Amino acid sequence: MAAVDAHAEELLLGLNDQQRAAVVHPGGPLLVIAGAGSGKTRVLTHRVAWLVRTGQASLGEILAVTFTNKAAAELRERVGTLLGRSTRGLWVSTFHSACARIMRVEAERLGYTRQFTIYDADDAKRLVKRVLESQGADTRRFTPNAVAGRISEHKNRLRSVEQAAEQAAGFYDRTIVDAYRGYQAQLVANNAMDFDDLLGRTVDVLERYPEVRERYRNAFRHVLVDEYQDTNPAQYRLLQLLCMDDPMHLAPRDAGAEAHGADPDGFGPLAGEEPGHRNLMVVGDDAQSIYGFRSADIRNILDFEQDFPDAEVIRLEQNYRSTQRILDTANAVIANNRDQRPKRLWTDQGTGDPVRVRALPDDHVESRWVVGEIERLAGEGVPLGQMAVLYRTNGLSRLVETALTQADLAYQVIGGVRFFDRAEVKDALAYLQWLLNPANTVAFARIVNRPRRGIGDTTVGRLLAHAEALGVTPLQVIDEPAAAGLKTAAVRSVGRFAEQAAELRATMEAGATVADLLEAILKVTGYRAELEASSDPLDEGRVENLDQLHAFAQEFDAEDAAAYPDEERATLRPLDRFLQSTALLSDADQAEEAATGRVTLMTLHNAKGLEYDAVFLVGCEDGIFPHSRAIDAGELEEERRLCYVGLTRARKHLALTWARRRALYGPPQPQVPSRFLRELPVESLDEQSPEALSGAVQPTPRPRFERDAPGARSGGIGSIARGRGTGAGRSLADLGLRRGSEIGSAGRAAAADAEAAPTFSVGARVRHGKFGEGDVVAADDEVIVVHFDDHGERRLIAGFARLEAV
DNA sequence: TTCTCGGCTCGACTT
DNA sequence: GAGCCGAGAA
Numbered sequence: 001m002a003a004v005d006a007h008a009e010e011l012l013l014g015l016n017d018q019q020r021a022a023v024v025h026p027g028g029p030l031l032v033i034a035g036a037g038s039g040k041t042r043v044l045t046h047r048v049a050w051l052v053r054t055g056q057a058s059l060g061e062i063l064a065v066t067f068t069n070k071a072a073a074e075l076r077e078r079v080g081t082l083l084g085r086s087t088r089g090l091w092v093s094t095f096h097s098a099c100a101r102i103m104r105v106e107a108e109r110l111g112y113t114r115q116f117t118i119y120d121a122d123d124a125k126r127l128v129k130r131v132l133e134s135q136g137a138d139t140r141r142f143t144p145n146a147v148a149g150r151i152s153e154h155k156n157r158l159r160s161v162e163q164a165a166e167q168a169a170g171f172y173d174r175t176i177v178d179a180y181r182g183y184q185a186q187l188v189a190n191n192a193m194d195f196d197d198l199l200g201r202t203v204d205v206l207e208r209y210p211e212v213r214e215r216y217r218n219a220f221r222h223v224l225v226d227e228y229q230d231t232n233p234a235q236y237r238l239l240q241l242l243c244m245d246d247p248m249h250l251a252p253r254d255a256g257a258e259a260h261g262a263d264p265d266g267f268g269p270l271a272g273e274e275p276g277h278r279n280l281m282v283v284g285d286d287a288q289s290i291y292g293f294r295s296a297d298i299r300n301i302l303d304f305e306q307d308f309p310d311a312e313v314i315r316l317e318q319n320y321r322s323t324q325r326i327l328d329t330a331n332a333v334i335a336n337n338r339d340q341r342p343k344r345l346w347t348d349q350g351t352g353d354p355v356r357v358r359a360l361p362d363d364h365v366e367s368r369w370v371v372g373e374i375e376r377l378a379g380e381g382v383p384l385g386q387m388a389v390l391y392r393t394n395g396l397s398r399l400v401e402t403a404l405t406q407a408d409l410a411y412q413v414i415g416g417v418r419f420f421d422r423a424e425v426k427d428a429l430a431y432l433q434w435l436l437n438p439a440n441t442v443a444f445a446r447i448v449n450r451p452r453r454g455i456g457d458t459t460v461g462r463l464l465a466h467a468e469a470l471g472v473t474p475l476q477v478i479d480e481p482a483a484a485g486l487k488t489a490a491v492r493s494v495g496r497f498a499e500q501a502a503e504l505r506a507t508m509e510a511g512a513t514v515a516d517l518l519e520a521i522l523k524v525t526g527y528r529a530e531l532e533a534s535s536d537p538l539d540e541g542r543v544e545n546l547d548q549l550h551a552f553a554q555e556f557d558a559e560d561a562a563a564y565p566d567e568e569r570a571t572l573r574p575l576d577r578f579l580q581s582t583a584l585l586s587d588a589d590q591a592e593e594a595a596t597g598r599v600t601l602m603t604l605h606n607a608k609g610l611e612y613d614a615v616f617l618v619g620c621e622d623g624i625f626p627h628s629r630a631i632d633a634g635e636l637e638e639e640r641r642l643c644y645v646g647l648t649r650a651r652k653h654l655a656l657t658w659a660r661r662r663a664l665y666g667p668p669q670p671q672v673p674s675r676f677l678r679e680l681p682v683e684s685l686d687e688q689s690p691e692a693l694s695g696a697v698q699p700t701p702r703p704r705f706e707r708d709a710p711g712a713r714s715g716g717i718g719s720i721a722r723g724r725g726t727g728a729g730r731s732l733a734d735l736g737l738r739r740g741s742e743i744g745s746a747g748r749a750a751a752a753d754a755e756a757a758p759t760f761s762v763g764a765r766v767r768h769g770k771f772g773e774g775d776v777v778a779a780d781d782e783v784i785v786v787h788f789d790d791h792g793e794r795r796l797i798a799g800f801a802r803l804e805a806v
Numbered sequence: 807t808t809c810t811c812g813g814c815t816c817g818a819c820t821t
Numbered sequence: 822g823a824g825c826c827g828a829g830a831a
Contacts (some may be wrong), residue, residue, distance in 0.1 A: 068821085096821050121820075195821050294820060393818055395822095415820090449808095456808045489807075586821060605819045627818060642819080665817060665822085 008053040011046050011082065015039075022314045023047045025281065027056075029243075029308035031228075031301070032283040035345045036330070036648035037321030037611065040283045044224060045075060047281065048090070049082040051222055060089035063220040063242070067227040069094060070589040071609060075226075088564060091220070095235050096195060097584050099202040103193065104572060104580075106205045106212060115576060117192040117433050117440045118583035122421065124148055124183075124194045127442050131182040137175055151180045155196035156232045156295035158203060158252055189468075191439040199234040206241045207248065213274075217242055221277050227608075228284030228304075232295040236307075243280040244308070246273060253297060253307075280308065286341050287334050290605060290642045292635065302341065319345045321611050323352020325684045326654050330647040332681040337637045354686035356655040357620075357677055357693060363662040367403040370616045370657060374599060375407060377614050377653060384410060386613035388600045390646050392625035395664060396618060397601050404599060414602035415587040424531070424542040425549050429582060431521045435501075435508050436575050438475035441467075448474075451530045454493040459486060463494070475501065500524050514578045515553040522546060553578065604646045615650035620658040620674040643676045656680075658692075 012020050019039055022032045023046045034040035048064060051057045066072045072092045080087045091098060100118065107116055119127065128151065129144035154164045161181045168177045187193065193201060206213045223243050225231065231239075233253040241247045282304065289298040305311050319327055327345050334340070360366040374387055389400050394416045404411045419425060427450050434443040441464055448463075449455040466484035467477045477484055478501065481494040507520045522528040528546065531539045560574045588606050600612070604625075619625055626639035647654060656677065661668045677693055 094821065198821085291820075293818080395817085452809080454808065458807060487807085584821070588820090603819060629818065 029311035030281040037319040038316035045078040061221040064092040099198040228282035229289035230291040230296040357689035359692035367399040371403040388612040410598040438473040444474040614653035621671040
């Protein structure tokens, strides 16, 4: 280690032994298991500052990866404070932002231009839909949403189209692979990358081009990763490529037995050895791994020592946030998980108030109770900005918002419909995207008839087909619309659009600022005028949103003009950077600091990494939390970790509520308390809580088998049973199910493999979470009865009784 | 051919 | 409550 002067020693003041050990770690792979509230951000910031101050690395040689842009900004600021100087040159960003930045430089090697567009989930879905339609797939069975999800999973596991095709068995998988192939081709043709591509293509470019790999391996002498428990296989591979010895001979996670690097193009391994710096420090908590649905792999953190030989492991187990009662509660819940690293969190913050559980008669009363408690705590001096209401799904925020409004309390909602996801904002951004990247057909299709210009789906289809046939962009087609086979009316409409596009392109080429270009779009197209002339009261809000976007663009222009010129700036326009930053902003990035004096409402996922004096966890009902689809898919451990995340956000006050009746979609339904409530340790709860738990634990008796009159109860058992009857005589075993199989995981696997999947219906009802003891579900002509076992898990206990002539 | 309207279905978490 | 589809009007 370099000489440690007194100046550097200062950085170690106030750290506990474990934190200090992590900060001064001499080098090589390091895993810091950081329990909730154990000061991991401190460790990360001090580590970066330590590396710089002891001369082990300059700022420009450090890459720090965080989970959100906001966390990145915070990290950067705190490092700046510690060092007492500018942090220019330090790479601190999300995986996606870092990859986007690399791809802006390297994209041309892979057949994209530097102006490539980043597709968000919505854009991706639209493109998937178009591909499915063009391939003649049944989009009712293969919904764009589900298919996009499967494609995303392939990509996050770094499976190429070819690899996915090799593994595909059965009609279902093959349809997915066909969609994957078509979708990927369209992305390239559109000069666009989706979120997964940002990671995957960066891995590609590093694997295929030794000189590129060498450049980035040398550039980052130290790599630090926050929230490591939520990294996916693609991110894991990226870290291998950046840090480890001979990365081309290491097997990526989940790629099967074959080692990577055998590239058909002959790129790949260097002839000689590639020694890596191996300075990889990862920080995380396996108990807080909650992004499995995004293909995060908890094995990354559980298997770190095997993956990175002679790694050092440091545990941070002292919690500086919560009272002992809150920690006991969280510890008791997470103890029900099997797959985890054992740890004992402790605190010296004192016992604290008991945790409270309340059962309320319905969702309205629940909201009012929570708001009443917020008022009470506010009266005791807890600032509103130090209180949060958390829930599993965004839909639960509405009633709490209403109650807060009635009580005249200020609040902010994080998440829900993102600002950048609003239709009018996306329209405006799509204009910008298309002006910059005319190959972007998703943006083109979005804006060509918005505002209405008399260019309908038929015309758009012809234009796109014509462009594809010629191998040109839509921009090159609209100037001669007659060539695409359009009639006079459509020709005139498209002609007007072409004139507007030409005018806007001229404005862009003349070097207009982003804000001015945006303004030109809204004016030239008549977009704003139409909204302003509208009688729809919602359109007023839309105009406001566009004004807000304009203000955002102005702010961007000002900051961008003042920024330090570097290599990236030399080759990219401000508009490029603007679109990139808007594409990668997330909900959590909008969260304002607590000091703003407003109650915060958000999902449990968005609450990761935050803390509040008082936390209310509402909607603790089976089917909501844990979510019915998670129960169905056998993802209870992840739901439990989500619960752990929620509980550990609280410093002093923690309350959990459930409603006996709740109207979520449609009329109010009776609810059952969350199974997680039963895992809370009674010793930590107040005296009223047990009552709230004993409420309705007994399963409600239900008819064992009912067959409704057609249409009497949509989604009911009757509707599932109707219309089946092919594949007679199949047993549970034929369906890949056994007595005691968990509904959903096995059922889904069976459905995926079976050629006869269209008639497979186990879980159709289960997935909606509205079934109970004694319910009957039909699988082809088999009938399966649902029972609760001792653990309260829903399982298939018996499969019998041929269902004849339904 | 485009647009509007009523009836239908379908509902997680997110870079 | 929002998005999609088909029917019918412009």
